[in-house]
Amino acid sequence: MKKLSCLLLLILTSLSISSCFKDLDDERIQASDQDIQGFIYKVMSRHYLYKGEKSVLADEKFPNKAELDAYLNTFNSPKDLFSDLLFSQDRFSFLVDNYRELEQQFNGTTKNNGMEFGLVKIQSSGEVFGYVRYVLPNTSAEQNQVERGMIFNRVDNQTLTATNFNDLLTADTYSIGLATFEDGTLTPLESSINLQKQEYTENPIFIAKTLTVEQQKIGYLMYNGFRQNFDAELNNAFADFKADGIQDLVIDVRYNGGGSIELCNDLSSMVTGQFNGELFSTQVYNQNFGDKKILFNTKISSGASINSLYLSKVYVLTTGNTASASELLISSLMPYIDVVQVGATTLGKFQGSRTFYDSQDFSRNGNNLNLGHEYAVQPLILKSVNANGFTDYVDGLAPDIEIDEDFSSLGILGDPNETLLKTAIDDILGNGRPSARNQQIDLKNVGESKMYNATYQRMYVEN
Incomplete structure (x- = not known):
C-alpha cells in the first residue's frame, strides 16, 4: 500500500510538472510579423553602415509610432521589409529566421559531405562543371575516395547548368558524375560517387607545415576561415613555425571567404609582432557612431600570448574567392611589411557586420530577449580603413604576381610543385616571376560549396 501511494505521488508530481511546462509553453506568445519587422527597422535605422543612403532610415522619417507601424504594415513579411531597407550596392547584409x-x-x-568544390561555366558553350578543391577528413567524401582535382558535370544523373546547380547541390544526399576537362573540352565519364551530408565542424587550419627547399625553411599555412573557436590551434601552428626557425611564410587564403575581424588581427600579429600597439585598422561606422581604432595586439581571445614571427615580408596566395577578413589581412599588413600577393584578384569586400538579436541591447544574452522568434539581422555596420587610409577596394586587391589555378591539373595542396605555391617559392628563392598567364579558355566562376552557408564571404565583429 505504501509503495502504491508513492507511485501515485510520483505520477501526480510528473503530471504537475508536465502541466507546468505546458502552461509555460502556452504563455509563450509567438511574435507577430510586425513585432519582428519593428525589431529589424530599429536595428537598421540605428546601426546600418549605409543608413545615409536610405531616406527611409532617417531619424526624422517617422515622427511617431503610428506612422512607423503604417509603413511596416505595407510589407508581407520580415524578408520583404529587410530587402526594402538595403542599399542597392550592398551585396552582403542578410537576415536569418533561425539564429x-x-x-x-x-x-x-554545417551539414557537409566533405567535398569542398568550385563551380565554373565555360563561356563559349555554357557548360557548367564542378572541380574539387579539397576534401575534409572523416567525411563521406574522404570515405568515398573523392580527391582534389576531380571534375564533375552531373548530379543525380542530371547535367549541371547555370540554372539548376543550386537545387541539385543543396540536397543532403546526391551522386556526382565524374568528367574530364582537357584543352577546353568537358568529357563525361561513366563513373559516379555517392555522397552523404552530416553535421560537421571544419577546422579552418587545413595545412600548417614547414617546407625545406634548397636549404630554405618556408612555412606554409593553408587557412580556410577566420573562426575564433580555433584561435588556439592557429597560435600553436605559429609556435611550430617559430620552433622550426622558418625564414619565410606563405599564407594560402585562396578559398578563404573571411570571418572574425578579431582573429584577423591576431593572425596579423602572429606574422609580425614588432608593431604591437600600432594601428591595425580603423573601423568607420555610420553617422550615429564615432570611428574605432583597432591596434595590433599580443593576446588571443583566451588570454594566451601570441606567438609572433617578427617577419618583414609575407606571401599570400589568393583567388577571386578570397574575401573580407582575408583581404583585411593583406590591406592591414601592407603599411608595415612587404606583402607579396600571388594568384588572382580578390573579391573586394572591406565592410564588416555584426549579429543583432531582438533584445534591449541587441545582444544574445541581453535583457528582454524576445523568445517569440529566432530572427537575427546581420547588416553591414562598418568599413575597414588601413593605417595609410586605404579602403573601398570594391574591385578587389590585385596580385603582385598574377597566376591562375589550372582546373585540368590542380596539383596537391602544400606540395612545393603546386602552381600557386611553387610561384611563391620561386620568388622567395630568386628564381624569377612568371609572365602573366592569359587563360586560353574563357571560364567564369559561378559558385562554390560554401556559398550555401549564411556566413559566406562575411567579415564580422563579435558582439
Missing part, C-alpha cells in the same frame, strides 16, 4: 543555425555556422558547423 541558432547561424551561430553554428560561425563556429564552422
Whole structure:
C-alpha cells in the first residue's frame, strides 16, 4: 500500500510538472510579423553602415509610432521589409529566421559531405562543371575516395547548368558524375560517387607545415576561415613555425571567404609582432557612431600570448574567392611589411557586420530577449580603413604576381610543385616571376560549396 501511494505521488508530481511546462509553453506568445519587422527597422535605422543612403532610415522619417507601424504594415513579411531597407550596392547584409543555425555556422558547423568544390561555366558553350578543391577528413567524401582535382558535370544523373546547380547541390544526399576537362573540352565519364551530408565542424587550419627547399625553411599555412573557436590551434601552428626557425611564410587564403575581424588581427600579429600597439585598422561606422581604432595586439581571445614571427615580408596566395577578413589581412599588413600577393584578384569586400538579436541591447544574452522568434539581422555596420587610409577596394586587391589555378591539373595542396605555391617559392628563392598567364579558355566562376552557408564571404565583429 505504501509503495502504491508513492507511485501515485510520483505520477501526480510528473503530471504537475508536465502541466507546468505546458502552461509555460502556452504563455509563450509567438511574435507577430510586425513585432519582428519593428525589431529589424530599429536595428537598421540605428546601426546600418549605409543608413545615409536610405531616406527611409532617417531619424526624422517617422515622427511617431503610428506612422512607423503604417509603413511596416505595407510589407508581407520580415524578408520583404529587410530587402526594402538595403542599399542597392550592398551585396552582403542578410537576415536569418533561425539564429541558432547561424551561430553554428560561425563556429564552422554545417551539414557537409566533405567535398569542398568550385563551380565554373565555360563561356563559349555554357557548360557548367564542378572541380574539387579539397576534401575534409572523416567525411563521406574522404570515405568515398573523392580527391582534389576531380571534375564533375552531373548530379543525380542530371547535367549541371547555370540554372539548376543550386537545387541539385543543396540536397543532403546526391551522386556526382565524374568528367574530364582537357584543352577546353568537358568529357563525361561513366563513373559516379555517392555522397552523404552530416553535421560537421571544419577546422579552418587545413595545412600548417614547414617546407625545406634548397636549404630554405618556408612555412606554409593553408587557412580556410577566420573562426575564433580555433584561435588556439592557429597560435600553436605559429609556435611550430617559430620552433622550426622558418625564414619565410606563405599564407594560402585562396578559398578563404573571411570571418572574425578579431582573429584577423591576431593572425596579423602572429606574422609580425614588432608593431604591437600600432594601428591595425580603423573601423568607420555610420553617422550615429564615432570611428574605432583597432591596434595590433599580443593576446588571443583566451588570454594566451601570441606567438609572433617578427617577419618583414609575407606571401599570400589568393583567388577571386578570397574575401573580407582575408583581404583585411593583406590591406592591414601592407603599411608595415612587404606583402607579396600571388594568384588572382580578390573579391573586394572591406565592410564588416555584426549579429543583432531582438533584445534591449541587441545582444544574445541581453535583457528582454524576445523568445517569440529566432530572427537575427546581420547588416553591414562598418568599413575597414588601413593605417595609410586605404579602403573601398570594391574591385578587389590585385596580385603582385598574377597566376591562375589550372582546373585540368590542380596539383596537391602544400606540395612545393603546386602552381600557386611553387610561384611563391620561386620568388622567395630568386628564381624569377612568371609572365602573366592569359587563360586560353574563357571560364567564369559561378559558385562554390560554401556559398550555401549564411556566413559566406562575411567579415564580422563579435558582439
